[in-house]
Amino acid sequence: MASKYLTGTGSESKQLATWYFTFAAILFGAQLLFGLVAAIQYVMPGFLYEILDFSIARMLHINALVVWMVFAMFGSVYWLLPDETGIETIGIKIGKLLFWIFAAAIVVVVLVFLFVQVGKADATTIWLITEGREYIEAPRWADWGIVVVALGFVGNLFLTGMKGRQTGIVTVLMADMIAFAGLYLAGMFFTDNISVDQYWWWWVIHLWVEATWEVFVGAIAAYGLIKMIGAHRQVVEMWLWIEVAMLFGSGILGLGHHYFWIGTPEYWWEIGALFSALEPLPLVAMFVHVLYDWGKTQGSEEEKGNTHSVINNKPAFTWFVLNAFGNFLGAGVWGFFHTLPQINLYTHGTQFTSAHGHLAFFGAYATILIGMFYIAVQGTNGIKVMKNTKASIWAVSLITGGMMGMTVALTIAGYVQVIVSRAQMGATWAAYFDGQSGMWFTQAMDWRLIMGILIFTGFIILAKDLLTTGKNPVHER
Amino acid sequence: MFEPFTDVVPSFFGWLNQGPLTLTIFLHTVIILPMIWIYFQEKKRLENEN
Amino acid sequence: MANKSVWSDNRFWKRTATWVTGFASILLIWLTFDTSTQIAMGNDQDLQNKVTKRVPGPTVINYKITYEMSPKRGHEVPIIGGNDGKGNSLFQEKEKFFGRDDYSEKEARALLHLGKLGSQAKNCMDCHTLLGNGAYYAPDLTKAWLDPAWGPNGAMQALTGKNTKEEAMAEFLQHPDQYPTHARMMPNLGITAKEAKGLVAFLKHMSSIDTNGFPRNFGKIKGAVHGK
Ligand code: HEM
Ligand code: HEM
Ligand SMILES: [Fe+2]
Numbered sequence: 001m002a003s004k005y006l007t008g009t010g011s012e013s014k015q016l017a018t019w020y021f022t023f024a025a026i027l028f029g030a031q032l033l034f035g036l037v038a039a040i041q042y043v044m045p046g047f048l049y050e051i052l053d054f055s056i057a058r059m060l061h062i063n064a065l066v067v068w069m070v071f072a073m074f075g076s077v078y079w080l081l082p083d084e085t086g087i088e089t090i091g092i093k094i095g096k097l098l099f100w101i102f103a104a105a106i107v108v109v110v111l112v113f114l115f116v117q118v119g120k121a122d123a124t125t126i127w128l129i130t131e132g133r134e135y136i137e138a139p140r141w142a143d144w145g146i147v148v149v150a151l152g153f154v155g156n157l158f159l160t161g162m163k164g165r166q167t168g169i170v171t172v173l174m175a176d177m178i179a180f181a182g183l184y185l186a187g188m189f190f191t192d193n194i195s196v197d198q199y200w201w202w203w204v205i206h207l208w209v210e211a212t213w214e215v216f217v218g219a220i221a222a223y224g225l226i227k228m229i230g231a232h233r234q235v236v237e238m239w240l241w242i243e244v245a246m247l248f249g250s251g252i253l254g255l256g257h258h259y260f261w262i263g264t265p266e267y268w269w270e271i272g273a274l275f276s277a278l279e280p281l282p283l284v285a286m287f288v289h290v291l292y293d294w295g296k297t298q299g300s301e302e303e304k305g306n307t308h309s310v311i312n313n314k315p316a317f318t319w320f321v322l323n324a325f326g327n328f329l330g331a332g333v334w335g336f337f338h339t340l341p342q343i344n345l346y347t348h349g350t351q352f353t354s355a356h357g358h359l360a361f362f363g364a365y366a367t368i369l370i371g372m373f374y375i376a377v378q379g380t381n382g383i384k385v386m387k388n389t390k391a392s393i394w395a396v397s398l399i400t401g402g403m404m405g406m407t408v409a410l411t412i413a414g415y416v417q418v419i420v421s422r423a424q425m426g427a428t429w430a431a432y433f434d435g436q437s438g439m440w441f442t443q444a445m446d447w448r449l450i451m452g453i454l455i456f457t458g459f460i461i462l463a464k465d466l467l468t469t470g471k472n473p474v475h476e477r
Numbered sequence: 478m479f480e481p482f483t484d485v486v487p488s489f490f491g492w493l494n495q496g497p498l499t500l501t502i503f504l505h506t507v508i509i510l511p512m513i514w515i516y517f518q519e520k521k522r523l524e525n526e527n
Numbered sequence: 528m529a530n531k532s533v534w535s536d537n538r539f540w541k542r543t544a545t546w547v548t549g550f551a552s553i554l555l556i557w558l559t560f561d562t563s564t565q566i567a568m569g570n571d572q573d574l575q576n577k578v579t580k581r582v583p584g585p586t587v588i589n590y591k592i593t594y595e596m597s598p599k600r601g602h603e604v605p606i607i608g609g610n611d612g613k614g615n616s617l618f619q620e621k622e623k624f625f626g627r628d629d630y631s632e633k634e635a636r637a638l639l640h641l642g643k644l645g646s647q648a649k650n651c652m653d654c655h656t657l658l659g660n661g662a663y664y665a666p667d668l669t670k671a672w673l674d675p676a677w678g679p680n681g682a683m684q685a686l687t688g689k690n691t692k693e694e695a696m697a698e699f700l701q702h703p704d705q706y707p708t709h710a711r712m713m714p715n716l717g718i719t720a721k722e723a724k725g726l727v728a729f730l731k732h733m734s735s736i737d738t739n740g741f742p743r744n745f746g747k748i749k750g751a752v753h754g755k
Contacts, residue, residue, distance in 0.1 A: 249508065253504070265484055265485070265486065265488065265490070265491060266483070266484040266491065266494070267484070267488070267490040267491050267493070267494040267500060270494050270497070270498070270499075270500045270501055271490075271500060271501060271504070273501075274498070274501035274505075275501065275504075
């Protein structure tokens with residue numbers, strides 16, 4: 001295969017990918033910083049009060065999260081397209097232009113969030129300042145910008161996929177990315193009816209993270225296995241189709257687990273409970289699949305008498321394996337905990353949700369996208385075998401350990417809320433603060449903050465490791 | 478045999494919702510049954526290819 | 528490869544994936560049509576005709592709203608204008624809202640519209656939960672209108688120097704930093720008197736939405752541990 005596509009230097013698509021990855025990594029750092037602000041406010045309520053209120057810090061935290069992941073996802077596709085299709089990405093010039101439009105729009109939105117913060121109760125605010133709907137607060141003008149950029153991206157993908165070699169991975173990505181972009185439209189309207197509002201809002205949030213993004217991860221994991229350990233394409237792609245069937249089969253109607261209490265009919269209790277209860281199954285399958293392929297390729301090398309590892313990128317592979325497990329743990333196990341209506345009645349909208357949200361987003365997406373950062377760093381620096389470094393090991397340990405610690409803290413805080421605020425005291429304003437002021441709750445908030453600092457330290461080390469790889473002589477070139 | 482309907486507005490899905498499992502067993506069945514048909518079609522194709 | 532099994536055949540799985548995805552999507556669309564008609568907002572006519580809607584019309588702000596057990600449903604439901612004793616709304620008893628209980632459809636709709644816009648423009652959802660969704664830094668607002676703290680026996684009317692629930696709420700929303708009850712305070716979001724009225728209408732309307740019994744036992748339990 002033309003080696004020029006394997007490195008970032010020969011391919012414009014790969015160059016564009018590195019731009020996307022770089023911007024994503026910066027936003028990841030910003031996400032963590034605003035998360036820390038919000039976490040400090042739980043512990044010291046006066047911190048930045050009426051300067052950068054909790055709502056603003058949190059909004060920046062979760063919007064930076066969504067946007068960095070979307071950037072890293074676009075980057076991943078631009079990275080793997082030349083490898084998969086065997087040709088340079090078509091329309092890459094427009095792709096590059098759209099990148100700058102996208103990045104500029106994000107910067108403007110962030111500045112407005114930071115300095116304008118809130119507006120009057122009118123349509124101008126919705127169009128220019130914020131739409132005020134969790135995760136998709138970006139104002140309407142930015143929505144349209146995002147739609148244009150997403151269309152351009154999907155266009156690049158389709159043109160390239162249709163002209164070049166159309167592998168199973170590319171086929172899945174094409175179908176998946178069009179659904180991903182299309183779903184965003186469901187979040188772009190205003191209604192006075194809060195039940196209708198939330199109904200469609202979940203189409204964006206849930207059908208992204210529990211359907212289209214999961215399938216995306218399946219495709220990326222398939223690519224990574226072929227790329228990093230030389231797994232057999234035919235086997236990998238068969239798994240991919242099975243995963244697609246299971247993920248969409250459970251995830252699409254699993255949407256019902258958000259329709260228990262928002263004004264929607266009671267039949268959603270049953271649909272939501274049972275379809276979403278099946279959602280962890282494909283996540284188990286994905287975990288088994290990654291470990292199985294690893295063992296299999298390593299084993300067949302050993303049969304030939306080779307003792308060296310089949311992995312040509314240790315840090316990336318570490319993150320990919322963490323993804324396989326973290327997806328199962330954060331989304332599968334922590335999701336299942338509260339997905340039955342009998343339980344969700346009490347856990348709905350507590351720190352328990354936050355515990356799940358953190359571990360799921362981290363385990364399912366942050367991990368594999370960081371893995372893609374490492375694959376790109378390997379490619380652009382022409383490295384044949386990339387080793388773990390002290391920094392890469394510290395980074396992965398601090399970030400993952402911190403996330404686990406944070407999840408445990410939030411889960412404990414969630415239990416306090418469920419038992420004290422919801423079950424014992426009757427869910428009122430006073431009941432809410434009875435829960436918040438309990439010792440177990442306040443200590444959990446302290447621990448969350450400490451874990452957050454560990455995560456941020458890990459992030460700094462990660463950035464350093466990624467930036468110094470090019471000069472590091474330990475890697476085989 | 479049939480549970481009385483309790484939700485606010487009667488509907489087809491509400492009616493299928495007879496107990497803890499009826500509705501999803503029904504929906505899962507309609508999703509899975511055609512797979513059998515796909516299975517035998519593909520089996521025939523593989524046999525013809527040989 | 529002779530006698531290749533269908534189970535390890537990529538085409539079989541590809542077709543299965545396509546079928547399952549397509550069919551699940553169609554079911555979801557069908558369910559969406561069904562649900563959409565059920566959660567469409569009612570109107571004044573429905574209230575006059577005593578029709579229970581999952582999401583009542585905006586003029587529900589003219590009525591007294593409570594949240595009571597329905598033996599038939601097995602959980603609490605919003606009761607509008609009095610209870611028939613069996614957990615059904617009577618749509619009779621009115622309740623004054625800023626001195627009036629005769630808001631027209633148009634007036635009430637405009638208030639609700641302002642309130643919903645305000646809730647988004649000020650980002651309530653990034654501190655509070657609405658219908659249980661949002662942020663966990665402040666109390667859930669689903670049934671805030673019915674919170675005992677705002678009622679005649681609660682502290683808030685006296686604290687804000689107002690004689691009615693709606694006026695106390697509106698006053699608090701305009702100057703939350705002047706009436707703190709906990710170290711974790713709600714900030715001043717620049718809410719005007721007019722916006723506050725809309726927001727209170729929005730909160731009152733939200734409390735009338737049938738949320739299938741969430742939150743459970745709202746305001747009913749005074750504390751199994753402390754209050755025995
Ligand atoms: C990678 C996949 C997943 C991600 C990233 C994810 C993320 C999230 C997030 C962020 C929320 C909170 C939404 C909010 O702000 O209100 C949430 C809620 C929820 N998730 Fe997931 N999730 C995933 C998979 C799952 C799975 C597989 C299940 C079930 C088995 C599940 C069950 C739930 C439930 C029941 C809620 C509602 C919580 C509540 O009522 O407050 N999730 N999820
Ligand atoms: C420095 C580390 C972090 C800190 C201190 C932090 C802190 C916070 C805080 C205080 C909130 C608000 C929760 C609330 O409303 O009560 C939040 C929400 C959230 N954070 Fe983080 N966070 C961190 C890292 C992350 C990471 C790495 C991810 C994902 C990869 C993430 C994803 C989320 C999500 C999805 C929510 C919304 C949760 C929900 O609505 O249920 N955070 N975070
Ligand atoms: Fe979900």
